[in-house]
Amino acid sequence: AKEPHLSPDGKSIVFVKNEGGRTNICLFSLETEEVTYLTKNEDYTQYFTPSFSPDGKRIVFSRLKDGQRDICFMCADGLGVVSLPNDGVDDRDPSWSRDGKRIIFSSDRTGIFNIYKLNLETKRIKQLTNVIGGAFEPSYSFDEKRMVFSSYSANGYDIKILEGEHDKEAGLGQEQRLPGYQVTRLSGERKNRSPIIPHLKVRDKIYPEQMRGADHRLQKTGSINNPEKEEEYPVRKYRPRIRPILWFPMGLSVMGYAQDVMGKHIFE
Incomplete structure (x- = not known):
């Protein structure tokens, strides 16, 4: 919360x-x-x-x-x-x-x-x-x-x-x-205000393969985007790396989240 x-x-x-x-x-x-x-x-x-x-x-x-x-x-x-x-x-x-x-x-x-x-x-x-x-x-x-x-x-x-x-x-x-808009009440009433449990859907998470070895590139060249030799760090297609994504009904999970300081790019 x-x-x-x-x-x-x-x-x-x-x-x-x-x-x-x-x-x-x-x-x-x-x-x-x-x-x-x-x-x-x-x-x-x-x-x-x-x-x-x-x-x-x-x-x-x-x-x-x-x-x-x-x-x-x-x-x-x-x-x-x-x-x-x-x-x-x-x-x-x-x-x-x-x-x-x-x-x-x-x-x-x-x-x-x-x-x-x-x-x-x-x-x-x-x-x-x-x-x-x-x-x-x-x-x-x-x-x-x-x-x-x-x-x-x-x-x-x-x-x-x-x-x-x-x-x-x-x-x-x-x-x-601004163009016209109005905050109105939808027709009907909420008959049951008990908690609504959202339905979870399993979704693959994609991880960039090229981020592996970033620490080494940073030490050698000062940038994770400039490898010493291109052939040493081939770029591969993104693909799922962790399975299963979720365990049910109980278990542990790991989730990653990041964004730039201006909020323009968000990664999950």
Whole structure:
């Protein structure tokens, strides 16, 4: 379990649960200690950073589906999932304003991750930062006069604060209107809120053969990509290296995960 967020009434926690490489958004009741699955992941969709709206009626989160990472909304009971228009950019790290009328988030709309604000009533979006490394994980202060975020540069990650009236930030262009969307409740009601157990599918993991001997190449040439002699390090086709992938019903497993600092490339 990771990325928990407490509901405004203090009665439940929304969080991301990882089971066998498959994530779901879940709700934990502090009164009954029951866990309810709000999503049913059947296609290796990845979920991130869920959080309640100030009134506790909605949840915003980011979702990686079919290679596209977008911001989504749903009702607090898991119904009515709607995403922002799929415009081919990477949107992540959403955070609510105090009145629940706006969200701030990180996006690479210009090729570099910066912080943006979306007005949920006017459907207008505006850039708030203009860094050259990357800006992530924004959050408003209680009075919304300051915004804190994680900034990436050649020195690594640092915490920075943006002061003043963000709507009047100079030199960052005009607001843009997003195509129409609406967060609505789907027809029908959830009759059974007991936990939903996702169906697991076995999937082959592919490992790059050419990474073998990387330490030797690094010592000799200073790079794992430049062998001394090409014939000494032939490149072979990728193929599965470990079988079986999973053991049932009980057993041990190993899973690997990596990504670059900008989140552009993710390996599993």
